[in-house]
Amino acid sequence: MVAAITYEHIKTCKQSGARLGRVHTPHGIIETPTFMPVGTLATVKTMSPEELKQMDAQIILSNTYHLFLRPGHDIIREAGGLHKFMNWDRPILTDSGGFQVFSLSEMRKITEEGVHFRSHLNGDKLFLSPEVAMEIQNALGSDIMMAFDECPPYPAEYDYLKKSLERTSRWAERCLESHARPNDQGLFAIVQGGMYEDLRKQSARDLTSMDFPGYAIGGLSVGESKKLMYDVLDYTIPLLPSNKPRYLMGVGSPDALIEGSIRGVDMFDCVLPTRIARNGTTMTSEGRVVIRNAKYARDYGPLDPACDCYTCKNYSRAYLRHLIKADETFGLRLTTYHNLHFLLELMRKVRQSIMDDRLLDFRDEFFEQYGLYENLKGF
């Protein structure tokens, strides 16, 4: 058996301890640390595959729960898999549906077997379990699959979290057993345990004993402070094998990407850059720019003077504001393009800073210019 996913370590930053690497997948190589744009419904909202390549997105994420609801994984399998269906020939990671079942669906009932719930779209009764999540992801044909986990609320009691992570470990084992295409798709496990160090240890020990090709840290960026999140990373990352990729789920604010990289995270994803873009909020070298504000009506300069992306090279703040105010789709394309480019460019700088053994210096320079963000999701 050939491992579908392998991690190649290139070097460790002497200043920060961050690591530079490559994740090898059936659809190509991902340079890490990396940020993964989210393409929930088999499309990164407003973007074409060519545009994602132009900004050098090396991997995208798509959502099992959403694709299970529509168009249905059978249709995507018949179409030849998700890559072919959406015309994206680079790596894809699919989540397990666990998070969405717990955050989006209605009337859910958790049993040892799996989760019964109702579709948030039409109320249909549905069921997800480790086996079903594997069946769906095997049909999608993603390069990296995620094990089906229980996502506990935040805050949650110690006893609840302990029982939950133990179930997540049992589910992870069932995922491994029912995964039908291990030569084509790598399955990552998700470490849970909330904000308790001994629970994270227990979860990591359980899961690393099963030898997955990669490990994610789940249950963060759920409303806790950034300091608390960094504390959890500080004691959780060292529990993970150094020869496997590490993926911090649901994190995408610029400061958290840098701090996560410093702590040894290789992969991140978040809807933040694309979601705020569609509301006219952009990330620039000068900090946050809410482009719909009246003060940009006659601003004929680029969105970000320090940026060389398609949007900043060709359009003015005045034009972007006009489009966003008028609900024009092309405005959403331009702000989405810029925000994704901004984060991908940030990760390129993070990787270069690791190479140059100066990621802590880069962090300080970046924060000085850019400002910090009080909470994770708020950007």
Next chain:
Amino acid sequence: MVAAITYEHIKTCKQSGARLGRVHTPHGIIETPTFMPVGTLATVKTMSPEELKQMDAQIILSNTYHLFLRPGHDIIREAGGLHKFMNWDRPILTDSGGFQVFSLSEMRKITEEGVHFRSHLNGDKLFLSPEVAMEIQNALGSDIMMAFDECPPYPAEYDYLKKSLERTSRWAERCLESHARPNDQGLFAIVQGGMYEDLRKQSARDLTSMDFPGYAIGGLSVGESKKLMYDVLDYTIPLLPSNKPRYLMGVGSPDALIEGSIRGVDMFDCVLPTRIARNGTTMTSEGRVVIRNAKYARDYGPLDPACDCYTCKNYSRAYLRHLIKADETFGLRLTTYHNLHFLLELMRKVRQSIMDDRLLDFRDEFFEQYGLYENLKGF
């Protein structure tokens, strides 16, 4: 003085009488007969300028009324004109706002001076007149400007139409006089007169006596039958000078583009292809395809097997249906791209058929394969 707009005649189709030509503008050459995609608010909805060039759109249309309301023509002037504002360096035609004032605005009051009306967006009191329409279009800097006309309702009484066209002629004269940039922008007049031959004659005689660089036929595609529209074209086109471009306003169904070309029309515009695309309706070599229909859910073939556009080369009907059903922007991009490409490709075939002296044969072949459309707007 150098004429901003000139018409170069290449040849007349021996079979149909249609004419092949080139319109020379400050931003380049337009091969005619041509179809102009509509970019109402300084963007062809969902498309980028690069995509429009990829499908070889040679000129686009933008709307004076809409840009007057937002962002305002002063902002576009300060930005360096509409071409620079929207990053489009090929020709632009702007309408005069006349049609929108009569179709969109509220509480309008027509006087000899102009039209008082309320914005359909926020109820603001506004005023458009020949002089204001010229001021706005001079600020936009379009290659081709349109004279401010009164657009009568359909059906309308003979006496009303006669008074209306006489006012439109007086307004046309005021447009000529107040046009501040005749070296940079060519001003077209609009022949009115409803469905009455003698009124069309009167309007054409009035306007051709003033020597505009081009002439449009207005007041068609307003609810009349196609047969009636073709009748009006049959007696109106010969009234127009053969050394100037002729523009049939608001027409974009495939059959009307062919029939109009046969009758000597050089330019067309319509929101039809882009508007129906955003509702999931597409034009294909097999006729109309409503892609959101359930029968396409598992159709893994291209939208149009005979088409080589970006959409048809890379995506399946199943994927398009999925995106449109899920209200994903990328679906609107793909259907819009295809529909515009379809009409532009149709016009390339029309031009080739003129060159080959077989446009009537082409029409018959096209209708046989494609079907006819009962009404103009219904496609």
